[in-house]
Amino acid sequence: MSSYCAPWTYQTAKAQGLRIFLFVSVFYLLFLMLLTTHWNMNIFADTTLVIPSGDKNAFICGNQSLVNTSRIMAECLFTNYNHEAATSVKSMVNQRFNLLNAIQIYNPDVPMVFFEDFCSRLKVNRTKLHHTKLANNERVTRFIKITDELGIHSKGTCAVVGNGGILLDSGCGREIDAHDFILRNNLAPIKQYVNDVGSKTDIMAINNSRLNKLVTNLLQNGTTSQSVEDFDRLRYLNESVLWHSKLVLLQRRVVTNLHDILQKHHLPIRLAFSLETNLRNTGKIWNIDVPTTGLISYTLLSLFCDKVSLYGFYPFSKTPNGDKVQHHYYEELKFNYETGTDHTFLKEYHLLRDLHREGAMRLVSDRCNGTNIKSKG
Missing domain, CATH: 1.20.5 (Single alpha-helices involved in coiled-coils or other helix-helix interfaces)
Structure with a gap:
């Protein structure tokens, strides 16, 4: 058997x-x-943050203990950070940019012609400036003081928030606000989208087109829907810096008019302009013919930020799994990323993606509440 x-x-x-x-x-x-x-x-998910249910101010970062500060939360996001790659970018940008010229607080007591003449003739940085004979000049002293008012010093973590539709329903607001310094673009609405884009703003960069449109709308004194909307957006900035990121030479009068309007309506916003050809300098650094305001913003922040995250930079009408993505997170527009503009969106995207993979910065294009931050329980 x-x-x-x-x-x-x-x-x-x-x-x-x-x-x-x-x-x-x-x-x-x-x-x-x-x-x-x-x-x-989602090639952009660096780590997993778990928010314990019942405590919106606490989270667990990977295997770390429970923490409750936004700074630790932001640092936790950069697990793929490569110091050498980031330093290489900063060194490359430093060869083209002078931060003193790139962003300057507007002050009616110092004529713009003086700013332009001073910066074009004086090819020295701030440290050397204090040791020159010009340092005793009243206007020069005021010039230095005004620059100091901007408060740009070395920052640990910074976020550049674009306006791409990929941010809609992303839940990235808390993650964005966790950064030390936040730059946004073209006065996009914030108040209605806090859960997706955050609420904090240190600098709001605007290009030539948005600058002219803004002044035109504000001159309507709230008599049109566009005017009311722009006034609301400015009030929400709350003492942030509104920065015209392109060369100011051809926009002196517009910038001056905007300053007068802000003063007239008692809007607590500091206006800034640029004496640098930021567009040309950025284009030469990255070999991009007409860089976007977003790329200019990232390039500028790389000068004083150790670690940079980019949100809302996704030039596609669909996600990899086929979900529709509108052009802006706050509005739907028909837009062709390949032929509808002078900008080379796809080339910029691939550049940023490569920088992300090298660890020089973070490019986020996924739902933060679905990947980077997950609710517990």
Whole structure:
């Protein structure tokens, strides 16, 4: 009996082993496919932050203990940070940019012609400036003081918030606000989208087109819907810096008019302008013919920020899994990223993606509440 059953038992065991092997192999392949798909859909998820339910001010970063400060939260995001890559970018930008010229607080007591003449003739940095004979000049002293008022010093973590539709329903607001310094673009609405884009703003950069549109709207004194909307957006900035990021030479009168309007309506906003050809300098650094305001903003922040995150930079109408993405997070516009503008959006995106992969910065294009920050329980 036993000699008859032995072969049958052996064959059965062998078949069962084969079935187990096939099952495990298929499961492993499915796991690899799922992992690969997730990586392709979100190459930007550096880490996982878990927010314990019931405590919105606390979270767990990876295997770290429970922490409750936004600074630790921001630092936790940069697990892929490469100091050498970031330093290389900063060194490259330093060769083209002078921060003193790139962003300057407007003051009616110092004529713009003086700023332009002073900066064009004096090819020295701030440290050297204090040791020159010009340092005793009243206007020069005021010039230095005004620059100091901007309060730009070395920052640990910074966020550049673009206006891409990928931010809609992203839940990235808390993550964005965790950064030490936040720069936004073109006066996009914030108040209605705090959960997705955050609420804090240190600098709001605007380009030539938005500057002219803003002044035109504000001169309507709230008699049109566009005027009312722009006044509301400015009030929400609350003592932030409104920075005209392009060269000011051809926009002196517009900048002066904007300053007068802000003063007239008692809006607590500091106006800033640029004496640098930021567009040309940024273009030469990255080999981009007409860089966007977003790329100019990142380039500027790399001068004084150790670690930079970019949000809302996604020039595609669909996500990798086929979900529709509108042009801006606050409005739907028909837009062709390849032919609808002088900007080379796709080239910029691939540049930023490569910088992200090198660890020089973070490019976020996924739902923060679905990947980077997850609710617990």
